[in-house]
Amino acid sequence: MAPLYAPTSPYDCGMLDTGDGNRVYYEQLGNPEGKPVLNVHGGPGAGTSQRPARAWDPERYRLVRFDQRNCGRSTPHASDPAADMSLNTTWHLVEDMERLREHLGIDTWMLNGASWGSTLILAYAQRHPERVSEITIQAVTTTRGSEIDWLYRGAGRFQPEAWDRFRDGVPADQREGDLLAAYARLMEHPDRTVRAKAAADWLAWEDAVISDEPNGTPGMYSNRDVDAQIAFVRICAHYFSNGAWLEEDQLLRNADRLAGIPAVLGHGRHDMGSPVQTAWLLAKAWPDAKLHIVEDSGHAGSDALGQTMLEAVENFKYR
Numbered sequence: 001m002a003p004l005y006a007p008t009s010p011y012d013c014g015m016l017d018t019g020d021g022n023r024v025y026y027e028q029l030g031n032p033e034g035k036p037v038l039n040v041h042g043g044p045g046a047g048t049s050q051r052p053a054r055a056w057d058p059e060r061y062r063l064v065r066f067d068q069r070n071c072g073r074s075t076p077h078a079s080d081p082a083a084d085m086s087l088n089t090t091w092h093l094v095e096d097m098e099r100l101r102e103h104l105g106i107d108t109w110m111l112n113g114a115s116w117g118s119t120l121i122l123a124y125a126q127r128h129p130e131r132v133s134e135i136t137i138q139a140v141t142t143t144r145g146s147e148i149d150w151l152y153r154g155a156g157r158f159q160p161e162a163w164d165r166f167r168d169g170v171p172a173d174q175r176e177g178d179l180l181a182a183y184a185r186l187m188e189h190p191d192r193t194v195r196a197k198a199a200a201d202w203l204a205w206e207d208a209v210i211s212d213e214p215n216g217t218p219g220m221y222s223n224r225d226v227d228a229q230i231a232f233v234r235i236c237a238h239y240f241s242n243g244a245w246l247e248e249d250q251l252l253r254n255a256d257r258l259a260g261i262p263a264v265l266g267h268g269r270h271d272m273g274s275p276v277q278t279a280w281l282l283a284k285a286w287p288d289a290k291l292h293i294v295e296d297s298g299h300a301g302s303d304a305l306g307q308t309m310l311e312a313v314e315n316f317k318y319r
Helices: 090-103 116-127 145-152 160-167 179-186 192-210 226-240 277-285 303-316
Strands: 012-017 023-030 035-040 061-066 109-114 132-138 263-268 289-294
Touching (some): 023 090, 090 116, 132 303, 145 179, 179 226, 277 289, 289 303
Parallel strands (some): 035 061, 035 109
Antiparallel strands (some): 012 023, 023 061
């Protein structure tokens, strides 16, 4: 069984100036001379975990964590209506990652992440494959239009009451159209109470999607302060109403660009937010990736899925 290590504090942190008014928070933990690895958080807009990074051997790894644009400790924060969302796209984030690598003087690094983080990892690795040594992903997504439609419409067949409440969170004359675009408009409303209600309605749906999973946790998405809720949903609605600025199937179609990058993919059989088919298709298109489908897990994870990913991290530290 792969171990958990004693908690460590960051030995370095800072704000990366992107040159367009954004500042991206980053921190480094572990061994400054160790194997570099970048943790890429989900959401989009969730912010990096502030919990101790116990999966990473602090003697072997140099762990870098960062808050993607407009969330967490990065500025300006998306809870501020003045924050310019036009400067926050998948490709802005990809270049932020590359700028951070250069800033830290790292030649190549391992990439680790989950959910939305996997989409961003794949986008970065396909654009900069020479900079990626290995990849570990839990809860694979590629943010295809079909995946977005499943999460915010198709999954409603399992939670019809909750989906009706989600739909009814937008004005009546917009309920038969593009719900995500309608939510994105609400999240730009000048009245904070309107933005806060829309965020709460969106997060109630996210909570409902995972509620029937084997390890679904009540309030998994909504259990955050109001500013963080507003930022999370504003960024999510902005990304998903724009298809994450990706062509349909783009990341699957370009999986050949990942050739030679070893990877471990872990996915729960009962993942309601990201059905396992996407992970299966990615693994078929990427011979260097080994997929582990975990029977007792959904999007919220499980002990078995966690152990699978811990073992991958342990194995890669010697590579």
